[in-house]
Amino acid sequence: xxxxxxxxxxxxxxxxxxxxxxxxxxxxxxxxxxxxxxxxxxxxxxxxxxxxxxxxxxxxxxxxxxxxxxxxxxxxxxxxxxxxxxxxxxxxxxxxxxxxxxxxxxxxxxxxxxx
Amino acid sequence: xxxxxxxxxxxxxxxxxxxxxxxxxxxxxxxxxxxxxxxxxxxxxxxxxxxxxxxxxxxxxxxxxxxxxxxxxxxxxxxxxxxxxxxxxxxxxxxxxxxxxxxxxxxxxx
Numbered sequence: 001x002x003x004x005x006x007x008x009x010x011x012x013x014x015x016x017x018x019x020x021x022x023x024x025x026x027x028x029x030x031x032x033x034x035x036x037x038x039x040x041x042x043x044x045x046x047x048x049x050x051x052x053x054x055x056x057x058x059x060x061x062x063x064x065x066x067x068x069x070x071x072x073x074x075x076x077x078x079x080x081x082x083x084x085x086x087x088x089x090x091x092x093x094x095x096x097x098x099x100x101x102x103x104x105x106x107x108x109x110x111x112x113x114x115x
Numbered sequence: 116x117x118x119x120x121x122x123x124x125x126x127x128x129x130x131x132x133x134x135x136x137x138x139x140x141x142x143x144x145x146x147x148x149x150x151x152x153x154x155x156x157x158x159x160x161x162x163x164x165x166x167x168x169x170x171x172x173x174x175x176x177x178x179x180x181x182x183x184x185x186x187x188x189x190x191x192x193x194x195x196x197x198x199x200x201x202x203x204x205x206x207x208x209x210x211x212x213x214x215x216x217x218x219x220x221x222x223x224x225x
Contacts, residue, residue, distance in 0.1 A: 031211070033211075033212065033213075040220075041217065042203065042215045042216060042217040042218050043158070043203070043213075043215040045212045045213070045214070048211050048212060050211070055211075056211065056212075059212075091157060091158070093158075098211040099211075101145075101146055101163060101165070101207055102207075103148070103160045103163065104160065104213060105160070106157040106158045106159070107157060108156070108157050109157050
């Protein structure tokens with residue numbers, strides 16, 4: 001079946017501009033996660049959704065970052081006033097539900113480059 | 116979340132040889148997951164270990180969970196070029212987020 005999809009696959013933007021990244025989770029998965037991966041580094045947790053609510057936003061790096069999810073499906077991660085340090089691959093994952101031990105399925109990521 | 120440490124950070128392996136990568140935690144883990152990320156790709160789930168001392172095999176890959184559930188290892192036998200990538204262990208002890216190790220990046224010399 002269809003996996004997690006993300007768009008765009010690549011985004012180049014100028015410093016100071018806003019960007020919006022999109023994630024389509026696997027159908028029926030109620031849990032959705034956003035991670036950031038800088039070049040050559042591990043995955044940094046940003047935020048998760050159970051349904052449409054985001055109980056924990058503490059992983060978001062600054063108030064320039066926000067995320068929302070509608071209809072228990074699509075999620076968007078918005079970065080306002082982008083900075084060069086925001087350059088990274090942003091990965092979205094989904095799982096059947098939250099709870100320890102549930103396998104997370106990752107999307108291909110959006111590579112963001114801030115010039 | 117808990118911190119999981121992975122060693123080595125880089126592993127250069129001659130094709131056909133074996134190697135092991137390790138994942139260590141200072142605290143007891145409820146379970147541990149392993150993911151593989153190919154160059155330019157995204158993490159893909161490999162396996163989850165739950166029981167103390169558990170050993171699971173996937174073809175040439177052997178995963179082990181320590182008796183104290185504070186460490187885990189991934190052993191690959193007869194390394195092939197298809198094994199290239201970064202192997203992450205992840206701690207799912209938090210109910211909703213995975214705490215990933217920094218990964219072991221594997222390169223293979225043909």
